[in-house]
Amino acid sequence: MTFSLLVHDRETGTFGGAAATGSLCVGGWVLRGTVDSGLSASQGTAPSTFWGEDALTAMRGGESAAEAVTRLTGADPGCGHRQLSALDPRGGTGAFTGADSIPVSGHHTEPGLVVAGNMLGASTVLPALRRGYLEAAGSMAERLLAGLRAADADASDLRGLQSAALLVLHPEAPPLSLRIDYSEAPLDALEALLARATGSPYADWLPVVPVATDRTRAPAEAPTVAGRAPIRR
DSSP states (O other): OEEEEEEEETTTTEEEEEEEESSSOHHHHHEEEETTTEEEEEEESSOOHHHHHHHHHHHHTTOOHHHHHHHHHHTOTTGGGEEEEEEOTTSOEEEEEOTTOOSSOEEEEETTEEEEEESBSOTTHHHHHHHHHHTOOSOHHHHHHHHHHHHHHHTOBTTOOSEEEEEEEETTEEEEEEEEOSOSSHHHHHHHHHHHHTSTTGGGGGGGSOBTTBTTOOOSSOOOSTTOSOOOO
């Protein structure tokens, strides 16, 4: 019911995740991540949000992605209906596809990259997702979106798409977490939201908010807009 991509860009140190599905709210169900834990994607016909959270806890504690995935999936008698992907802080990957996942389903792992999906339109979707990301130019978010578009242009989710999401993490930048919970064209909506979230005026305040490498960062004085009161969230 979902295809997802988790990546680590060694050149920039950036982590990125993206997912799309023919159902609602893929971001809230599937993607999890922090800069000190890595990323996870938990999906399937009966997805476990516990898997996603527990994988992050395990990787933050020092387990590799492969070790965390093996331990968590092996302890769950309902694992046949689920998928789990993980990417640890060192770029290691792990993935599991339950035997009862709706075909076409599967996963692919390599250093710094893991793709997974179920209820796909064809077996070519995951290679297209991987290739779309790797061959794209631009920011991490733009390359993730390119991967989703390539998968959708191939054979997509068997039902088409209704939601999409992406997550980008870097220790020296605020997290970028964007979700389209429902749309008849979720990738177009995600692209439009990405443009707004990374452009002025929204992005103008991001250089002064706390980040992993500076958890107390703040502006020298209260920001204002055209003489108005200080901006507040």
